[in-house]
Amino acid sequence: MPTYNEQARVGDSLRKAQDYLGAQPYDSEILVVDDGSEDGTVALVQESFPAVRLVTYRPNRGKGYAVKAGMLAAQGDFRAFYDADASTPIEEVGKLWPLFGAGADIIIGSRSLPTSDVAVRQHRLRETMGRAFNLILKTVLGETFIDTQCGFKAFTAAATGVVFPRQRLDGFSFDAELLYIARKHALRIEEIPVRWINSPHSRVKILTHSTQMFLDLFQIRRHDRRGEYD
Numbered sequence: 001m002p003t004y005n006e007q008a009r010v011g012d013s014l015r016k017a018q019d020y021l022g023a024q025p026y027d028s029e030i031l032v033v034d035d036g037s038e039d040g041t042v043a044l045v046q047e048s049f050p051a052v053r054l055v056t057y058r059p060n061r062g063k064g065y066a067v068k069a070g071m072l073a074a075q076g077d078f079r080a081f082y083d084a085d086a087s088t089p090i091e092e093v094g095k096l097w098p099l100f101g102a103g104a105d106i107i108i109g110s111r112s113l114p115t116s117d118v119a120v121r122q123h124r125l126r127e128t129m130g131r132a133f134n135l136i137l138k139t140v141l142g143e144t145f146i147d148t149q150c151g152f153k154a155f156t157a158a159a160t161g162v163v164f165p166r167q168r169l170d171g172f173s174f175d176a177e178l179l180y181i182a183r184k185h186a187l188r189i190e191e192i193p194v195r196w197i198n199s200p201h202s203r204v205k206i207l208t209h210s211t212q213m214f215l216d217l218f219q220i221r222r223h224d225r226r227g228e229y230d
Contacts, residue, residue, distance in 0.1 A: 002066035036060035064174025109152035
């Protein structure tokens with residue numbers, strides 16, 4: 001769970017995650033990777049959630065950097081990253097196991113499949129920008145997935161070892177880079193419908209971050225031409 005100034009939201013999300021995972025028949029761990037928060041996020045996790053593994057550093061590096069740090073620090077056979085606002089309820093983890101059992105290497109949540117359950121939608125402008133990003137993503141990188149930016153994705157340990165050491169982007173477009181690397185290495189990716197309850201406090205700034213994300217797609221192509229994803 002990557003965090004940046006999430007003191008107001010991370011406590012409830014961690015309690016729900018601990019309750020759910022604690023009731024499952026398999027062993028699990030929860031990691032919080034704090035991306036240079038300037039509020040009380042770190043203190044809250046340390047004081048209220050002693051069983052949670054905490055990785056923290058300064059300065060702020062970006063969500064992509066935090067997710068990479070957490071996925072490579074994790075010890076499980078299966079590893080998921082999950083937004084601190086819990087827009088996708090933790091119970092959606094239960095959808096992963098049949099697909100992993102059938103041979104999937106990577107599973108990505110989608111808010112845009114016909115059976116996705118979007119209980120609270122994003123602002124119309126954010127949805128429009130998201131559709132525009134996916135259109136450019138298909139044009140520039142040949143991506144075929146409907147929703148690459150949902151903050152709920154899971155990897156086998158082996159797929160983690162292939163994809164994340166090759167990741168170069170630290171910002172919000174890192175999801176697209178991960179999927180590009182995975183396809184380059186012929187990993188099996190499954191897209192599943194998830195329940196989504198949008199948080200109005202998104203960290204994504206529509207104009208600033210959207211522009212950088214579009215530019216990052218061309219950066220992915222440059223990294224590939226240099227052989228950095230081989």
